[in-house]
Amino acid sequence: MPQTGPTPPSWGWPGSGRGRAAHTARPPRWQATTVQGCGLYPHTAGSGAPAIGVPMGRHMLWGEVVALDPVDWVRAGLCTNPGVYILGEPGVGKSAFSKRLAAGLVAYGTGVVVLGDLKGEYGDLVSRLGGQVVRIGWGLDRINPLDAGALSAAVTSLEGTNPEKAEALRAEVRARRLNLLLALCLIARGSRGAPITDAEELALGGALDILARRGDRQPLIPEVMHTIETAGPEMEQAVLARSPGEYRQLTDSVLRTLARICRGILKGLFDAPTTTPADLRAPAVSIDLFALDQAADDIVAASMLCTWAYGFGSIDASRAAGDRRPYLTIQDELWRSLRVAPGLVERTDRVSRLNRGKGIGSVITTHSLADSDALPTPEDRIKARGLVERAAITVMGALPDNELARVHEVRALTTRERQLVASWSAPESWETGRPHPGRGKYLIKNAGRLGIPVEMTLTAAERELYNTDQAISAG
Incomplete structure (x- = not known):
């Protein structure tokens, strides 16, 4: 029946016994799938975010769980190739994203191979997963990059x-x-x-x-x-x-x-038989180059290249021996090796190019596409851009406007997407002791589809294993 009299205030009429509330109570919040929730509220609709793969976080607008598995996304027709390119400012959690993806895929039976871990970030995680860590350095392990092994x-x-x-x-x-x-x-x-x-x-x-x-x-x-x-x-x-x-x-x-290679830059590293062969029967393998992180650029570049050749060769050898499980390779600091000499981009691409038909996904991480500007020749810079373009999935953490303009040239972004990613970049104040405002926030962009904004919250075990700021914190 129609209401008569004045409309009550939002908190109720003032006065004793008249229902006045000092504050508006927050009702309990429940979460359900769209299949279940439609019975209670028939207008419920999801964002359409993929649920295939490892749960990476929640959709920042709809609260749905967003999952990722580059190999299974190809099988499901969600993308054209299993390449993932991750970029973002330091401190936003690029390695945490790739580590969660790796840990989840190991649980699904995917073999994970970290190729050339320069910062030693993946050793603890791989060990916790029951995997193998091969540490390359003078006086440590050695690998023969020409070793075809089981192949x-x-x-x-x-x-x-x-x-x-x-x-x-x-x-x-x-x-x-x-x-x-x-x-x-x-x-x-x-x-x-x-x-x-x-x-x-x-x-x-x-x-x-x-x-x-x-x-x-x-x-x-x-x-x-x-x-x-x-x-x-x-x-x-x-x-x-x-x-x-x-x-x-x-x-x-x-x-x-x-x-110069045998008696100079690689002496004692890659000039003898392999001491600890990579065991791809393990859940995960990390080839650790942390002992060489402070070495000259040519030593680091040569070591990374040898590691990639050996790692990809080991996967091919495992395939030839009858192994049919999917694999994920992780390459960090890619540009550090490509900038040493002209022509390296093409040679590196030939060494590391993967066939999506083999069921091999790849993750490449970097801080900025501007890293490619340091490559020696215009031809190298054009070919390096092709490495990014061939990755069907681009994951962006916090990035400034000028960097987003570079990304837009390779992967078209809407105005709203650029504004969102840029908003994660700058701190709101000079207050100390607070994490980066973009920590754990990512935009997953798959070819021409609209990007998926995801926020990832780490568990206690993940905070321990994924912490890359330990040296700074200890100081």
Whole structure:
């Protein structure tokens, strides 16, 4: 029936016994799925955020749980490739995001391989998950980046039953080894060094072919150098030299480059047989380079490249041995290796390029796309941009406006998305002791779809394992 009389105040009529409330009580809040909640409130609708994969956090507008699994997203048709590119300011939780993704995927049976952990951030988590940590450094573990491991055994076993597949695997092993050697030569020559000549590439390939025929053990980089140095008719023919003198002239430069690798920047690191092979039967593997973090840029770049080649080769070897589970690789500080010498972007891409058909997802983290501006040549900068464009999923933490403009050139952002991510960037005041305002806030952008704003809250165990500010806090 229609109301008569004046409208009561929002807190009730004042006076004794008239229902006056000192404050408005907050009612209890309940959460349910849209399937359950529609019975109570038929207009309930979700945001459509994907629920496939690891729960990463709650939708900042709708409160739904948002999940992520790059491999399963490809299988479900949500994205075109399993590449994830994470960028954001220091302190916003980029590594925490990748660590939660890694820990959750291990629980789902995915193998996680951390390739070149320069800051030593993943060792505790991998150990807690029951995985393996291989620590590379002088006096520590060593790996042979030319080690094809079980892939060589697979080639041998297939020669009698499936010679075509055996030949394809043999060609893949050779291509991986040759690309790695060419990239290492570029690093050893530095930003002003001469490019690799055709004769030098032929010499490296010829030496690998000779060493591969031994069949008793994996080739080593010093052995490649020795094979080129000792020459012989087969090596002369490999470089199309018409005489021993011409052969020496064509190979002198690459010999000096290999000498710098074996006796200089990589001596004692990647010049001997693998001491602790990566065990991909473990739930997770971390190849830790923390002991080399303060080394010169060329040492770090060469070490990261060797680690990537070895890690991807190990996954391929596991695949050849019958392992069909999905994998996730994590690469941090990518730009630190690419800026050392011209041409490294293309060589690195060839070493680390993944086939989505193999069920391998990849995570690359960086602070800024501006890191690519430090690359030596315009061609390298264009190719580096392609690395970002090929990652179907971009995860953005707090970023300033100028950085968002760079991202917009690669991954189109709406005005509202740019405003939201930028709002996480600046602290509200100069008050000390408060976390970064963007800590735990991310925008997941998948190709042309609208971005998903997610806020991640860490559990007590995660705060202990994911804390990357321990050194600062202790100081």
